[in-house]
Amino acid sequence: MAKVRHESEWYPLEPGETVLDGLLRQGVHVPHACRAGACQSCLMRATSGAVPEAAQVGLKDTLRARGYFLACACRPQEGTALEVAGASELRVPARVVALESLSGDVFAVRLEVESPLDYRAGQYVTVVRADGLARSYSLASLPREGQLELHVRLVPGGAMSGWFAREVRPGERVHLQGPAGDCFYVPGQPEAPLLLAGTGTGLAPLYGILRDALEAGHTGPIHLFHGAREPAGLYLVDALRALAASHPNLHYRPVVLAGGGGQMEEGALDAKVLTCLPKRPVGWRAFLCGNPEAVLSLRKKLFLAGFSLKDIHADAFLPSTPRAGPVAGAA
Numbered sequence: 001m002a003k004v005r006h007e008s009e010w011y012p013l014e015p016g017e018t019v020l021d022g023l024l025r026q027g028v029h030v031p032h033a034c035r036a037g038a039c040q041s042c043l044m045r046a047t048s049g050a051v052p053e054a055a056q057v058g059l060k061d062t063l064r065a066r067g068y069f070l071a072c073a074c075r076p077q078e079g080t081a082l083e084v085a086g087a088s089e090l091r092v093p094a095r096v097v098a099l100e101s102l103s104g105d106v107f108a109v110r111l112e113v114e115s116p117l118d119y120r121a122g123q124y125v126t127v128v129r130a131d132g133l134a135r136s137y138s139l140a141s142l143p144r145e146g147q148l149e150l151h152v153r154l155v156p157g158g159a160m161s162g163w164f165a166r167e168v169r170p171g172e173r174v175h176l177q178g179p180a181g182d183c184f185y186v187p188g189q190p191e192a193p194l195l196l197a198g199t200g201t202g203l204a205p206l207y208g209i210l211r212d213a214l215e216a217g218h219t220g221p222i223h224l225f226h227g228a229r230e231p232a233g234l235y236l237v238d239a240l241r242a243l244a245a246s247h248p249n250l251h252y253r254p255v256v257l258a259g260g261g262g263q264m265e266e267g268a269l270d271a272k273v274l275t276c277l278p279k280r281p282v283g284w285r286a287f288l289c290g291n292p293e294a295v296l297s298l299r300k301k302l303f304l305a306g307f308s309l310k311d312i313h314a315d316a317f318l319p320s321t322p323r324a325g326p327v328a329g330a331a
Helices: 019-025 061-065 159-166 200-215 237-246 269-275 292-305
Strands: 003-006 009-012 043-048 068-070 081-085 091-101 106-113 124-128 134-138 148-153 173-180 194-199 222-228 250-256 285-290 312-316
Touching: 003 019, 009 019, 106 159, 106 173, 124 148, 134 148, 134 200, 148 159, 148 200, 194 200, 194 269, 194 292, 200 222, 200 237, 200 285, 222 269, 237 250, 250 269, 269 292, 285 292, 292 312
Parallel strands: 003 081, 194 222, 194 285, 222 250, 285 312
Antiparallel strands: 003 009, 043 068, 043 081, 091 106, 091 173, 106 148, 124 134, 124 173
16 A cells, blocks of 8 residues: 655555545545646645556656655555655745636636746646635736736636636635646747647636737737637627737637627637637647637647647646545636
8 A cells, every 4th residue: 555644644555546536535635626737826846655656647846856746646656655845946936916707707817926937928837825725827928027917717616716706806815736738839940830729718818818929029920719608708808909900810710609790700719719820830830728628629630631730839727626526627
């Protein structure tokens, strides 16, 4: 039987059980959200014992070298005694400075950190509340802007989104962990066509990536598609239309997925995206964010259409998962 030592106590793990599940089962609180190895909110550090390689997939080399691993992906071998610590040293204090409604169920949360955060627009950070509740959000802001901007969708029953919407006031303190993620603009090849496509609050990283590319002087065509089930789900429409009006290489297309779009286009997002592609999309780069099913489907279709996998950057927005039971909505 494998066992884990956390805060001076030893906890046995059942065969094949992850460190996260074993600790939660025995009443130990560990920050976590997606439980799928994507958000990195369950990062822990091994102070003694062997960590399976699978528990460090996707982590930076500097984190792996220091013994960090993903508790949700760590299944120690039978007989392993693993001593672990939390990831508090990776967190920086921040405070909420403003909240702004962007649509009926989406609002912007703006934060200030006590020391500059080294990030790229489009990456994500994990917000950790004082009680340890953790959720990951993409960065819509640019580093030069000083404040960090997150787009939060209010989910019915959502622990973090409901707290932000109903209880948080400017001055509220939180901690941030990160940044993480590879979905961001890299300067170079300014003439390359860019495809940005997302659903819901998947617009947040795309908004950051778009503005980063424009400020870097990107001259190639940029196609931005934002899909929502209903017209009310689309946001930043005026700001994006203004950007398109001032940048002839930007083509912005809001898409209503469930019909009734009025001035908006209607139909399936992937079908709309494919219409803008040439027969041979050589040199194109794609950034896909939002609903996991939509992201995975579009990624596959872009590959079949001729995209190189290395040129498709994707961040699926995985829902938060409760300690037991089925997958819940992102919260």
